[in-house]
Amino acid sequence: MKLDYEKLGLKSGIEIHQQLDTARKLFCNCKSRLSQDAPLRIIDRKMRAVAGELGAVDVAAAREALKNKVFHYSIYPEETCLTCTDSEPPHPMNMEALEIGMKIALMLNCTIPDEIQVMRKTVIDGSNTSGFQRTALVGMDGWVDTKFGKVVITDIMIEEDAAKIIKRNTADVHYSLDRLGIPLVEIGTAPDCRHPEQVKELAEKIGMILKSTGKVKTGLGKIRQDVNVSIKGGTRIELKGVQSLSIIPEAVDREIMRQQLYVDKKEKVTPEVRKCLPDGRSEFMRPMGGGHRLYPETDIPPIRIDRVWLDQLRLQLPELLEDRTSRYIAEYNLSPDIAKQLASSGRMGLFEYLVEWADPKVLATTLTSTLTQVRREGADISKLDKNHFREIFRALKKGEIAREAIPELLKEMANRPREKFQEILKAAAGGTVSESDLRLIVKKVVDSKPGLLKTGRPEKVYMGLVMKEVRGRFPGGKVMKAVAEEIKRRK
Numbered sequence: 013m014k015l016d017y018e019k020l021g022l023k024s025g026i027e028i029h030q031q032l033d034t035a036r037k038l039f040c041n042c043k044s045r046l047s048q049d050a051p052l053r054i055i056d057r058k059m060r061a062v063a064g065e066l067g068a069v070d071v072a073a074a075r076e077a078l079k080n081k082v083f084h085y086s087i088y089p090e091e092t093c094l095t096c097t098d099s100e101p102p103h104p105m106n107m108e109a110l111e112i113g114m115k116i117a118l119m120l121n122c123t124i125p126d127e128i129q130v131m132r133k134t135v136i137d138g139s140n141t142s143g144f145q146r147t148a149l150v151g152m153d154g155w156v157d158t159k160f161g162k163v164v165i166t167d168i169m170i171e172e173d174a175a176k177i178i179k180r181n182t183a184d185v186h187y188s189l190d191r192l193g194i195p196l197v198e199i200g201t202a203p204d205c206r207h208p209e210q211v212k213e214l215a216e217k218i219g220m221i222l223k224s225t226g227k228v229k230t231g232l233g234k235i236r237q238d239v240n241v242s243i244k245g246g247t248r249i250e251l252k253g254v255q256s257l258s259i260i261p262e263a264v265d266r267e268i269m270r271q272q273l274y275v276d277k278k279e280k281v282t283p284e285v286r287k288c289l290p291d292g293r294s295e296f297m298r299p300m301g302g303g304h305r306l307y308p309e310t311d312i313p314p315i316r317i318d319r320v321w322l323d324q325l326r327l328q329l330p331e332l333l334e335d336r337t338s339r340y341i342a343e344y345n346l347s348p349d350i351a352k353q354l355a356s357s358g359r360m361g362l363f364e365y366l367v368e369w370a371d372p373k374v375l376a377t378t379l380t381s382t383l384t385q386v387r388r389e390g391a392d393i394s395k396l397d398k399n400h401f402r403e404i405f406r407a408l409k410k411g412e413i414a415r416e417a418i419p420e421l422l423k424e425m426a427n428r429p430r431e432k433f434q435e436i437l438k439a440a441a442g443g444t445v446s447e448s449d450l451r452l453i454v455k456k457v458v459d460s461k462p463g464l465l466k467t468g469r470p471e472k473v474y475m476g477l478v479m480k481e482v483r484g485r486f487p488g489g490k491v492m493k494a495v496a497e498e499i500k501r502r503k
């Protein structure tokens with residue numbers, strides 16, 4: 013069904029949260045990552061409502077405290093500390109995170125405040141041990157271009173990620189504290205989108221800008237998108253957790269039609285927060301909250317932003333991924349498809365590091381489709397670093413291996429990331445092949461199918477059969493030469 017968005021009066025905007033790729037958490041010295049270890053222990057807490065700075069007790073907090081819930085928190089040796097459990101005041105803000113946030117703000121044409129003031133936002137579900145989330149405005153009043161027109165960026169915040177929920181019961185909730193305090197950037201836009209495709213483009217564009225910094229965490233759960241939708245006669249509805257870009261137009265369309273049902277019946281649409289499901293449908297989550305309950309974080313002094321610092325940051329802004337992609341197409345003659353894949357893989361840094369002496373096309377294919385294939389076949393490619401790729405492309409350049417051997421080598425390296433390259437070479441595809449081995453293989457292949465000698469181009473067919481046997485343990489050029497020699501010998 014085609015919807016007339018203009019007539020419906022569609023207004024839509026987004027809010028994006030993405031984790032920053034810093035070494036440390038935002039307000040303590042903990043490692044900023046999810047723990048691979050078993051929890052050190054589990055601590056229990058209860059929540060008590062106390063008066064805020066202005067002397068009043070928050071109604072929602074008081075109501076929640078009455079439930080007398082127990083919160084269990086898993087703590088870890090390297091990813092949690094006394095600040096994480098709210099037993100010690102926060103440390104000063106992580107400057108690495110602040111700089112990334114300010115660069116993002118500049119890339120989105122925002123104004124940076126003169127002073128960064130950390131605020132507390134009340135959180136009553138126990139997902140933060142302190143009872144509030146720390147958040148700081150780093151940019152406002154920016155904009156981003158879309159094919160449909162400009163969209164205003166209202167605010168950019170740097171804030172703490174919440175603890176990760178493990179299990180929720182009626183009387184108690186279990187959280188894992190490793191995620192608490194990982195720096196997040198939150199980007200909010202005005203409801204300037206007038207078409208569902210514009211919302212998708214907007215999310216895509218902001219995602220591209222975030223990735224261009226090379227300083228955001230990517231992968232499942234590292235980026236979270238919320239979309240707000242309203243139509244004429246309806247109201248502003250928030251769709252939480254829209255999982256993928258491709259589902260955005262569908263989710264917006266479905267929300268328009270849901271509100272339209274009420275509008276047609278002349279009924280009021282209740283403002284609410286809805287959870288977006290993977291297929292674009294949504295379900296009720298909770299009523300729309302009032303304004304954020306924000307008040308100053310008195311444990312952290314404000315940070316003055318000096319203009320010299322800001323000018324320096326401006327000079328260090330990274331090249332946008334989309335510009336870099338076009339440059340790769342022009343400079344290295346990559347296909348637009350491979351260049352785009354390379355850009356979204358986040359491996360452009362690795363590409364630039366190796367392209368000085370590797371064939372750009374082979375390198376780009378290795379860093380995109382070959383790696384995907386190797387991962388699908390069960391290898392943990394997160395174990396591979398730039399040294400592994402350097403070994404492979406050095407060997408390729410010296411003619412020690414054929415490009416067909418790359419997938420096997422990557423697999424071996426992912427399994428044994430600390431192993432010497434010579435050992436990897438031996439293990440991959442069952443050992444190396446010497447020149448004399450190669451001649452034997454060629455002879456065996458020709459012997460097994462002598463009839464092919466009489467065909468039009470026997471070299472090509474034998475070559476294919478021999479390559480299957482050699483499985484990349486020998487450069488293709490040399491194999492071809494051996495095959496041609498063997499055929500010549502027999503004529």
Ligand SMILES: [Zn+2]
Binds near residue numbers: 037041091092
């Ligand atoms: Zn900590």
